[in-house]
Amino acid sequence: MISYVFxxxxxxxxxxxxxxxxxxxxxxxxxxxVDAISHAILPGLVVGYLITATxxxxxxxxxxxxxxxxxxxLIEKLSQVRTLHADAAMGVVFTVLFSLGxxxxxxxxxxxxxxxxxxxxGEMAYVPFHHLFLGGLDIGPRGLWMAVLVLGLITVFCYRxxxxxxxxxxxxxxxxxxGISVAxxxxxxxxxxxxxxxxxxxxxxxxxxxxxxxxxxxxxxLFAKSFPALLRLSLCLAIISSMAGxxxxxxxxxxxxGGIASASFGVFLVCLVIYxxxxxxxxxxxxxxxxxxxxxxxx
Amino acid sequence: MxxxxxxxxxxxxxxxxxxxxxxxxxxLEKKSLLTDGLSHALLPGLVLGYWISQSxxxxxxxxxxxxxxxxxxxxxxxLQKNSKLSSDAAIGIVLGGFFGLGxxxxxxxxxxxxxxxxxxxxxLFGKAASLGVQHVLIISVVxxxxxxxxxxxxREVKIYLxxxxxxxxxxxxxxxxxxxxxxxxxxxxxxxxxxVGAILISSMLILPSVAxxxxxxxxxxxxxxxxxxxxxxxxxxxYISAKFAHMPTGPVVVLVLGSIVLISLFVNPANGWIKxxxxxxxxxxxxxxxxxxxxxxxxxxxxxxxxxxxxxxAHPITLAGYFNRYAQLRGWIVRRSQSWYFSEQGLVCAxxxxxxxxxxxxxxxxxxxxxPNHVHLSAEWMExxxxxxxxxxxxxxxxxxxxxxxSKQIPPL
Amino acid sequence: xxxxxxxxxxxxxxxxxHTVLSCRDLSVSYSGKPVLWxxxxxxxxxxxxxxxxxxxxxxxxxxxxIMGLLKPQQGSIQVLGSLIEEAKSRVSYVxxxxxVDWNFPITVEEVVAMGRYQARQGTxxxxxxxxxxxxxxxxxxxxxxxxRKQQISQLSGGQQQRVFLARALCKTADLYIxxxxxxxxxxxxxxxxxxxxxxxxxxxxxxxxxxxxxxxxRENFDxxxxxxxxxxxxxxxxxVFTDENxxxxxxxxxxxxxxxxxxxxxxxxx
Numbered sequence: 001m002i003s004y005v006f007x008x009x010x011x012x013x014x015x016x017x018x019x020x021x022x023x024x025x026x027x028x029x030x031x032x033x034v035d036a037i038s039h040a041i042l043p044g045l046v047v048g049y050l051i052t053a054t055x056x057x058x059x060x061x062x063x064x065x066x067x068x069x070x071x072x073x074l075i076e077k078l079s080q081v082r083t084l085h086a087d088a089a090m091g092v093v094f095t096v097l098f099s100l101g102x103x104x105x106x107x108x109x110x111x112x113x114x115x116x117x118x119x120x121x122g123e124m125a126y127v128p129f130h131h132l133f134l135g136g137l138d139i140g141p142r143g144l145w146m147a148v149l150v151l152g153l154i155t156v157f158c159y160r161x162x163x164x165x166x167x168x169x170x171x172x173x174x175x176x177x178x179g180i181s182v183a184x185x186x187x188x189x190x191x192x193x194x195x196x197x198x199x200x201x202x203x204x205x206x207x208x209x210x211x212x213x214x215x216x217x218x219x220x221x222l223f224a225k226s227f228p229a230l231l232r233l234s235l236c237l238a239i240i241s242s243m244a245g246x247x248x249x250x251x252x253x254x255x256x257x258g259g260i261a262s263a264s265f266g267v268f269l270v271c272l273v274i275y276x277x278x279x280x281x282x283x284x285x286x287x288x289x290x291x292x293x294x295x296x297x298x299x
Numbered sequence: 300m301x302x303x304x305x306x307x308x309x310x311x312x313x314x315x316x317x318x319x320x321x322x323x324x325x326x327l328e329k330k331s332l333l334t335d336g337l338s339h340a341l342l343p344g345l346v347l348g349y350w351i352s353q354s355x356x357x358x359x360x361x362x363x364x365x366x367x368x369x370x371x372x373x374x375x376x377x378l379q380k381n382s383k384l385s386s387d388a389a390i391g392i393v394l395g396g397f398f399g400l401g402x403x404x405x406x407x408x409x410x411x412x413x414x415x416x417x418x419x420x421x422x423l424f425g426k427a428a429s430l431g432v433q434h435v436l437i438i439s440v441v442x443x444x445x446x447x448x449x450x451x452x453x454r455e456v457k458i459y460l461x462x463x464x465x466x467x468x469x470x471x472x473x474x475x476x477x478x479x480x481x482x483x484x485x486x487x488x489x490x491x492x493x494x495v496g497a498i499l500i501s502s503m504l505i506l507p508s509v510a511x512x513x514x515x516x517x518x519x520x521x522x523x524x525x526x527x528x529x530x531x532x533x534x535x536x537x538y539i540s541a542k543f544a545h546m547p548t549g550p551v552v553v554l555v556l557g558s559i560v561l562i563s564l565f566v567n568p569a570n571g572w573i574k575x576x577x578x579x580x581x582x583x584x585x586x587x588x589x590x591x592x593x594x595x596x597x598x599x600x601x602x603x604x605x606x607x608x609x610x611x612x613a614h615p616i617t618l619a620g621y622f623n624r625y626a627q628l629r630g631w632i633v634r635r636s637q638s639w640y641f642s643e644q645g646l647v648c649a650x651x652x653x654x655x656x657x658x659x660x661x662x663x664x665x666x667x668x669x670x671p672n673h674v675h676l677s678a679e680w681m682e683x684x685x686x687x688x689x690x691x692x693x694x695x696x697x698x699x700x701x702x703x704x705x706s707k708q709i710p711p712l
Numbered sequence: 713x714x715x716x717x718x719x720x721x722x723x724x725x726x727x728x729x730h731t732v733l734s735c736r737d738l739s740v741s742y743s744g745k746p747v748l749w750x751x752x753x754x755x756x757x758x759x760x761x762x763x764x765x766x767x768x769x770x771x772x773x774x775x776x777x778i779m780g781l782l783k784p785q786q787g788s789i790q791v792l793g794s795l796i797e798e799a800k801s802r803v804s805y806v807x808x809x810x811x812v813d814w815n816f817p818i819t820v821e822e823v824v825a826m827g828r829y830q831a832r833q834g835t836x837x838x839x840x841x842x843x844x845x846x847x848x849x850x851x852x853x854x855x856x857x858x859x860r861k862q863q864i865s866q867l868s869g870g871q872q873q874r875v876f877l878a879r880a881l882c883k884t885a886d887l888y889i890x891x892x893x894x895x896x897x898x899x900x901x902x903x904x905x906x907x908x909x910x911x912x913x914x915x916x917x918x919x920x921x922x923x924x925x926x927x928x929x930r931e932n933f934d935x936x937x938x939x940x941x942x943x944x945x946x947x948x949x950x951x952v953f954t955d956e957n958x959x960x961x962x963x964x965x966x967x968x969x970x971x972x973x974x975x976x977x978x979x980x981x982x
Contacts, residue, residue: 026388027816027817029385029387029813030387031385031387031388031391032332032387032390032391034391035335035391035394035395078564081513081564081570082570083512083513083569083570084509084512085329085331087329087331087332087387088326088331088332088505088508088509090332091331091332091335091501091502091505091506091509092502092505092506092509092557092560095499095501095502095505095506095553095557096502096506096553096554096557096560098498098499098550098553099499099502099549099550099551099553099554099557100550100554102424102547102549102550103546103547103550103551103554106545106546106547106550107545108545163829164829166818166822166826167826167829169816170812170813170816170818170823170826171807171811171812171826173776173781173807173811174805174807174826176779176780176781177779177780177781177800177803177805178800178826178829178830178883179800179801179829179830180829205402207339207394207395207398207399207402208395208399208402210391210394210395210398211395211396211398211399212395213391213395214388214391214392214394214395215391215392215395215396218384218388218391218392221383221384221388221817222382222383222384224817225817225819225863226817226818226819226822226863227817227818227822229817230817248403249403249406252403252407253407253410253411254402254403254404254405254406254407254410255402255403255406257399257402258399258400258401258402258403258404258405258406259403260399261395261396261398261399261400261402261403262396262399262400262403264395264396264399265392265395265396265397265399265400268392268396272378272382275382276381383815383865662968663749663750666968667749667750667942667943667969668944669750669752669942669943670752673736673737673750673752674750676737676739676750676786676787677737677739677749677750677786679786680739680785680786681972684976685972686975689972689975692968693968696968
């Protein structure tokens with residue numbers, strides 16, 4: 001039973017940090033960067049694995065983070081080619097890197113203990129089995145601690161940048177004239193994206209990372225009036241989706257990651273319906289106002 | 300070679316060619332990443348199709364896949380039009396949400412009946428060797444239909460891709476064309492999903508068009524190149540995948556196509572990196588040696604006050620400064636009795652640089668009314684970039700001037 | 713980008729206190745295509761100045777170069793007697809309204825508060841009440857107080873521009889630089905913006921505005937600059953507002969210059 005609690009906790013922490021990061025990426029209009037990075041880190045993971053020959057080593061995390069960061073730089077460089085636009089550049093970089101990774105994984109002589117399935121779906125169910133020991137003391141699952149670390153980093157980043165981030169995201173040129181180092185914050189976002197994707201990738205797999213980063217912030221974006229509101233709302237929606245998703249996956253006996261992604265998609269659809277209803281109501285009120293105004297003129 | 304292998308090769312080649320064609324229109328529509336979202340959205344339909352039919356009956360799977368992808372396309376379109384979400388967020392939602400649903404179904408199904416799970420896995424990464432006669436037939440028929448359809452609508456598509464708003468005014472329904480194209484992307488992805496997998500099928504659409512755009516400058520040319528690259532990449536990928544063990548088809552095809560893109564980036568004729576870099580380097584040499592020649596010319600002008608052109612050839616220029624190898628290679632300077640001198644060619648070049656500098660100063664002064672104190676900087680830079688034609692135009696524009704604003708002599712043309 | 717002869721004037725403390733902004737032989741180009749040719753002028757202190765020119769004449773580029781947002785190919789700029797990096801806190805900039813996404817989830821108040829960013833540097837939430845006072849004042853000046861808590865996407869074009877102006881006012885500066893503040897703005901907002909600009913001038917501040925409309929330009933500006941990728945004229949309005957300068961600013965009589973720009977575009981080595 002305790003293992004289920006660990007899985008649920010990990011899911012909540014992962015979705016929380018993803019939603020915060022996703023809000024930043026959404027406002028930067030770079031939300032698909034996370035899709036690209038989540039695919040592109042694969043060769044980095046494999047190379048890191050080959051160096052140390054153990055899974056879940058820090059070398060692997062460093063290698064994959066570097067690979068993801070490199071992919072963003074590469075995308076940026078390619079977008080500057082006159083005949084390419086940004087999304088085609090992105091499409092080129094991540095598919096090629098991902099294929100390279102898959103090809104490496106499927107070589108039996110490299111003896112890589114990662115299979116194609118776990119690349120996509122992650123190993124949420126195995127979270128309780130890898131525990132972290134501090135001086136012989138069992139302090140809980142390693143995956144959970146890594147997720148907490150990522151959440152902490154992102155929270156600190158967002159808190160430290162509570163003044164700068166809205167300016168950098170809303171109006172970067174103006175931010176530069178105010179003496180803010182726009183490059184620092186933008187590369188900070190890119191680095192955090194790469195790092196968190198690497199950690200989350202191990203836990204929930206690439207596609208769920210994308211779903212968690214994209215969907216709750218997009219749903220929150222429909223309603224949020226201000227920047228802190230967007231962060232708060234997307235955090236709430238993400239936590240709701242992760243709990244609901246956990247329940248669904250338990251119900252149908254499916255993968256936890258897939259359940260969370262589906263639940264967040266469901267939450268998004270509900271939000272969309274509410275948003276449409278609100279808009280309809282508002283436009284109806286407008287229409288009524290016009291109607292009464294027209295009636296008054298007619299009188 | 301046995302017939303099964305030939306069949307597979309044929310199927311892949313046709314698929315690659317069609318994907319190249321559809322990919323170039325997606326590229327020009329700036330919807331490359333949408334095709335990625337759509338191909339991910341195939342998965343839930345595939346799994347549901349399998350679950351409903353309880354078999355790996357192809358038509359069921361393909362219809363299911365195409366349907367779910369079409370729903371995804373509709374959703375992303377709806378989101379872009381009816382909410383303030385941007386297009387990439389809409390794509391991300393479809394991609395993540397649908398693929399998440401797909402993985403949930405897939406894992407539920409696998410846990411329910413663990414015996415028959417190997418069948419669906421290949422839809423993720425693809426296995427061309429598993430293509431059967433039926434599938435190749437479906438691929439061929441659908442591809443031929445798609446190509447015929449594209450050719451039939453060729454002119455409308457061309458106008459639509461260039462300017463959708465103009466197309467609307469010209470009596471072409473942009474909405475209809477965009478839907479037709481979207482349908483074509485979905486069908487291409489759906490029939491290719493078993494060969495290369497749901498995750499990588501979009502790159503068969505994206506990569507050939509990206510490479511082709513660097514080589515072809517016309518619409519027709521780009522399409523032709525994209526089709527050939529797509530066909531070649533798919534065929535080569537399939538061949539490697541069939542010939543060697545442990546080579547999943549999808550990744551191999553993508554890597555072949557990716558290397559074509561990489562090579563194109565370096566060597567394409569329009570603005571390949573190699574061409575760009577070498578031109579830049581040569582230009583840099585040229586500019587610095589032009590500056591040295593100019594310095595030498597001014598050195599003679601200042602110290603010897605020559606009255607005729609031949610005197611410039613007679614005086615040594617060693618003291619004017621350092622000369623780089625480029626000037627020597629071009630034969631602009633010659634060495635006589637341990638001193639450097641202008642060659643005839645070098646003098647022509649030096650004169651031209653000085654002339655351009657002074658003409659530009661005069662132009663700025665006369666035509667843009669800039670004060671003579673503020674014309675030097677701009678001329679220092681323009682002297683390297685004006686061509687012989689501009690030199691003549693300037694000469695005529697300024698009525699064959701003799702002196703610049705600082706009353707220094709302009710070398711006659 | 714390779715720059716064969718980048719000559720940068722050494723920044724020297726200006727002994728002329730009457731000059732707020734000075735450009736020295738400024739040339740700027742985008743991927744080889746020259747956009748500004750040897751712009752050279754001094755803007756006097758305490759004036760309401762305008763930059764007049766046709767579309768594509770490099771007005772916005774000039775402002776961006778002044779604000780240090782792009783690197784000039786040649787020449788230098790001094791703002792308030794020093795380089796822009798040192799003078800940033802004393803210059804307030806209003807970018808074009810189209811340069812941002814107005815669907816961004818942010819309230820009017822938050823946008824205006826951005827102007828207080830530098831005032832808070834170094835101190836730890838010390839002047840919170842002062843900040844609020846400033847925000848109130850600037851919103852009051854542009855008459856947007858009642859919209860304070862609204863999201864910016866619900867504003868009209870003129871209101872959006874007033875919010876940007878309020879943000880600039882919130883930063884106490886000596887020089888205000890505005891890029892097309894009257895583009896797509898309704899008449900009542902335009903009148904309010906003009907009155908705020910005049911008020912700034914009366915307080916002894918300098919204002920530089922990129923502007924389109926010649927009629928209002930003549931009435932409101934007391935210093936004008938005409939440009940058409942090169943500087944046509946700069947000086948007091950009554951001196952430079954001539955038919956000759958207008959014709960040069962809006963006509964295309966310098967065919968040779970535009971031809972050269974075209975040939976230089978994407979030339980290797982630039």
